[in-house]
Amino acid sequence: MKGAKLVLCGGRCLVPKTTAVVPLCSGARSAASEAQARNGPRQSASFTLNLFRGRFEPTQVFPFPEPLSDDQRQMLQELVPPVEKFFQEVNDPAKNDENSKIEEGTVAGLWDLGAFGLQVPGELGGLGLSNTQYARLVEVVGAHDLGVGITLGAHQSIGFKGILLFGNPQQKEHYLPRVTSGEYAAFCLTEPSSGSDAGSIKTRAVLAPDGKHFILNGSKIWISNGGIAEIMTVFAQTPIEKDGKTVDKVTAFIVERSFGGVSSGPPENKMGIKCSNTTEVYYEDVRVPVENVLGGVGNGFKVAMNILNNGRFGMAAALAGTQRAAIAQAAQHAATRVQFGKHLAEFGAVQEKLARMAMLQYATEALAYMVSGNMDSGAQDYHLEAAISKVFASDSAWTVVDEAIQILGGMGYMKATGLERVLRDLRIFRIFEGTNDILRLFVALTGIQFAGSHLQELQRAFKNPTAHLGLIFSEAGRRATAAVGLARGADLSSLVAPELRGAAAELGKLVGEHGRAVEAVLLRHGRGVVEQQCVLNRLAGAAVDAYTSAAVLSRASRAARRSLPGAAHELRLAAAWAEEALGRIPAQLAATRDARSQAHFQRLGALGRDVADQGGQLCPNPLYL
Structure with a gap:
């Protein structure tokens, strides 16, 4: 399906043991990061990265x-109305799903x-939209047909x-006009033995004797x-010389079906997004010109990560549209359906459901446009925020x-309302x-790595205290203030x-508490x-709650500042979301x-191992003891 389920150095090297203080991701430790390690902790404008250091960074939020x-x-x-009209009058999501x-x-x-x-730039056949413009159109698609959305997004x-x-x-001039005028493209990374673990891919490409082609062999799934x-971005292991040895590193290639040796299996029978074409793809002695290496030999992992990181905001935008459409359907039903002499919307339980649905949609939409807006403004560190979105x-x-x-109710379970299809697609x-x-x-791990660079600097400072008194005393003062409960957080x-x-x-206070929790986890x-994935999940959960709170507070404040229609409603949504999200953070950090x-956590781990070892639930049925 839409590429690989991969994020962390292929999954197999989430945190190599390059330092006793903080785990570092192999492959990401470039010459620049080596210089940062020597010259002090890395600096960033990312809200989430700084959250792990206990610092409130407003640049990309407010x-x-x-x-x-x-x-x-x-x-x-000019673009949105015809696209909405097209999906309302031309596209038939039920028929797409059925067929x-x-x-x-x-x-x-x-x-x-x-x-x-x-x-794609206009001069190469596309519309040349910014990330924010793209997000808006994707939101329209997501409100109507996620299967079509996957075809477009893939x-x-x-x-x-x-x-x-x-x-x-040369690659842009040759290929971009083609992918805007009728030729489909695909992202080919996932293999039978490598889903999240992209570093374990088996597809290989070796340089041909003529030196002008790579010979590609392997297969991809989903x-x-x-x-x-017709045009595919394919990832394969390639042998390269490093430090006098031959090692395999992933390389990205632009592969055309017309090269020969490329074939596909039948469409997969899926739970949802049925109208999108999902198949296995096979490569047998495919001759790929050396000019079709994308991003340099051995740089495929970097290419894959940047592609995935760059596109995640679009998923948030599409699903904001999906949620908006579902809320409209539910709200209309609640306002017109009468039970026990009242409209459903008059019952407190239904009101709470609609309120929470609206809060989730509002926060999702805020994330989509905050990330895309930061990307359009030239932000470099947005990867954690995109992942959160x-x-x-x-x-x-x-x-x-x-x-x-x-x-x-029962009507929602029927195919006629369309919601069962949307749930399957989702x-x-x-x-x-x-x-x-x-x-x-x-x-969690990327944030911890960022926080750990600060602790490393502090460790170095203590080795030469005379030269680093300022850093040591400022850190000591910060810790002492926190210890006696005087830390107020950012204003x-x-x-x-x-x-x-x-x-x-x-929120400002909890940012500081998050940083102290991270430090305690690292010290412990x-x-x-x-290996402490239960702990990491709590740190990540707190980060999600903190970032979503910052996003909705910022969005609602914009509405109030500009006196937008519905600003009072936005303020209520933001206050309600922050009340609940921020309220969860202390427990997660604790x-x-x-x-x-x-x-x-240890008990859960033992239970999970038992279930896996025994192939299912261990307890016999109580009727047959």
Whole structure:
């Protein structure tokens, strides 16, 4: 399916033991990072990275991004209505699902609309949209048909995205006009033995004797657009010389089906997104010109990671649209359906459901446009925020659509309402392009690595205290203040609307507590923290709650500042979300260090091992004792 479920150095080297203080990701330790290790801790404008260090960094959070120029905004106003009309009048999601294929008229119309080349520069045949503009159109697609959305996303969000990001001028000029004018693209990484563990791929490419081609052999599974793609970004192991030895490293290639030796299996029979084409793809002695290496020999892992990181905000945008559509359906039903002499919307339990659904959608949408806006503004460190947006959006969309079905009751369970199809379509979003489980570990371990660089600097300072008295005393003062409970946290009052200052103050305080929890985890576990996945998940959960709170506080404050229609409603949504999300953080952080939680994690681990070892539930049925 839509590429690989991969995030962390192929999964197999989440945290190599390069230091006793903090785990570092192999392959990411470049000459620049080596210099940072010598010259002090790495600096970043990322909110989430700094959260792990206990510092509040507002640069990419406040104020809410406003990246669109007047021309870009006008272009969106012209593009969105015809796209919405197309999905309302031309596309038939139920028929696409039933036939496991997008209707030909829909496909032709999408190509005519330019929907397959939204971010390709205009001079190369595309619409040249920014990330924010792309997010808005993807949101429209997500509100109507996720199967069609996967076909579009597999093509451009990951299929040829590597050419946009890493292609040289010749590669862009040769391929981008083709992928905007009728030729499908696909992203080919996942293999039978490597899902999240992309470093274990077996597909190989070796240089031919003529020195002009690589000979590619192997296979890929679950490839979206795999049966229809003419142009593929394929990842394979290649032998390279390093330190006098021959080693395998992953390389990205642009492969055409017309090269010969490329074939596909039959479409997979899937639970959802049935109209998207998903197949195995086989490569047998495919001759790939050396000019089709993408991003340099041995740099395939970097290419794959950047492609996936660059496109995750689009998933959040699409699922914000899905949630908005489900809420509208549930709200209409609740407002008109009468039971026990009242409309459903008059019952407190239904009101709470609708409120929580609205909060989740609001936060998802805030994340999508905060990440895309930061990318358009030139931000470099947005990868953790993009990962959070994917995790949060896919979890939230599942909850929102499930609750919409609950509000509609038996009617919601029927195919006619369309919600059962949406729920089936949604299930894959928590799995592909980085499973949510792996992405939570990615957030936690990357944040810990960032925090650990500060601790390393402090350790070096104590080795030469005379030369680093300022650092030592500032750190000692910070710790002493925290120890006696005097730490107030960052003052965010000037960044948010008056109605949200209490929540902002709580957020500022919890950022500091998050940093102290991370430090305690590192001191307790050291390099062994990689094995403490229950602890890592709590740190990641706290990070998700902190970042989503910052996003909604920023978005609602923008609405209030600009006196937008519905600003009062946005302020209520933000206050309600922050109340619950920030309220969860202390318990999550406490679970990373208190003895009771540690004992419980060990108990759960033992239970899980027992179930796995015995092949299922150990307990016999109570009737047959």
